[in-house]
Amino acid sequence: MSEATPPTDVFLPVELPEGVTVGHWSDTDRWTGCTVILGPEDSVSSGEIRGGGPGTREFELLSPATSTPGAHAVMLSGGSAFGLGAANGVVDWMRERGRGFPTPVGPVPLVTAAVCFDLPMGDFAWPAPEDAYAACEAAGDTVERGCVGAGTGATAGKVQPDGGWTKTGLGAATIKVGGATMTAIAVANPYGEVIDADGSILAGYWQEGAFRRTVDVMREGDTQIPLGENTTLCCIVTDAKLTKAEAHNVSRAAAPGFARALSPAATAVDGDLAICLSTGKVEVDPFLFTIFAGEVVSEAIRDAARQATDAGDVPCAATRLAG
Numbered sequence: 001m002s003e004a005t006p007p008t009d010v011f012l013p014v015e016l017p018e019g020v021t022v023g024h025w026s027d028t029d030r031w032t033g034c035t036v037i038l039g040p041e042d043s044v045s046s047g048e049i050r051g052g053g054p055g056t057r058e059f060e061l062l063s064p065a066t067s068t069p070g071a072h073a074v075m076l077s078g079g080s081a082f083g084l085g086a087a088n089g090v091v092d093w094m095r096e097r098g099r100g101f102p103t104p105v106g107p108v109p110l111v112t113a114a115v116c117f118d119l120p121m122g123d124f125a126w127p128a129p130e131d132a133y134a135a136c137e138a139a140g141d142t143v144e145r146g147c148v149g150a151g152t153g154a155t156a157g158k159v160q161p162d163g164g165w166t167k168t169g170l171g172a173a174t175i176k177v178g179g180a181t182m183t184a185i186a187v188a189n190p191y192g193e194v195i196d197a198d199g200s201i202l203a204g205y206w207q208e209g210a211f212r213r214t215v216d217v218m219r220e221g222d223t224q225i226p227l228g229e230n231t232t233l234c235c236i237v238t239d240a241k242l243t244k245a246e247a248h249n250v251s252r253a254a255a256p257g258f259a260r261a262l263s264p265a266a267t268a269v270d271g272d273l274a275i276c277l278s279t280g281k282v283e284v285d286p287f288l289f290t291i292f293a294g295e296v297v298s299e300a301i302r303d304a305a306r307q308a309t310d311a312g313d314v315p316c317a318a319t320r321l322a323g
Helices: 080-096 129-136 214-219 244-252 255-261 286-306 317-322
Strands: 020-029 032-038 046-049 073-077 110-115 170-177 180-187 193-195 200-201 205-207 208-214 233-240 273-282
Touching: 020 073, 020 129, 020 317, 032 080, 032 129, 032 180, 046 180, 046 244, 073 080, 073 129, 073 233, 080 110, 080 129, 110 273, 170 286, 180 286, 193 255, 200 286, 205 214, 208 214, 233 244, 244 255, 244 273, 244 286, 273 286
Parallel strands: 073 110, 233 273
Antiparallel strands: 020 032, 032 073, 046 273, 170 180, 180 233, 193 200, 205 208
16 A cells, blocks of 8 residues: 555645646537547546446547557547547647557557537537647646536536526546646536535526426426436546556546536436546555545536536526526
């Protein structure tokens, strides 16, 4: 076991591990966008899907059973299945820079993509390859949060079709684990609500001047049951030295974070998933990461609700509570 002191429950200002960059492309006219997370060429990544309605590309790259170290870039996008094609822009950007998995004919970019359903927010629109390319061009060592990137069209509280949903977005949270940085980036677009640590609703279904729990509304019978129109996506980035199997364990351990911050979580219409990308720079006991993955993920999901602003006709939680 490592002698490193585990972190406290205090979250730090959001920061990215050295070598990891994040870029957004946002369309606030049509309310969609994408986010690209770029790791160094020697990074390792893995992931796990918990929800029943996922939309992904090259997710099998992340399986510990496959021969590659995983993907070197992760794209999170709006647009449902239409948005998956935007990952070609990330592939082109990496190819132009000679980045990718080495092969006899040159490096092949390995890009994993995951999407959420934001099509009801504005026009019937989704990111294109040139938009994801632009996100790569914009990538830097800070994380802009709120209604940006893949969180541009994200919402919560879709249990009824009466306009009671609330705007959410993209959030992030950072903790230190045994000297290593662990940052979660989350797009919160759930069927249900985002829950604070004290159990109160941060963003969800609004009716008659108050947030209502999805399970309470559903007990009354008249509900909207959408098909795959939701999904919360999370990517954990760290400079800890992890094997692909250990990164998979971290992504699995993120599941309690979804359950703490979302109600309900991992439903048949939510494609909830987590990815862990490691740059491998800091020696640390990987067991610690399976303990604290849920903590940083739940905080990133909550941050996605707190950072949101009004979008079109959909108010954020701060506006609802103030009005």
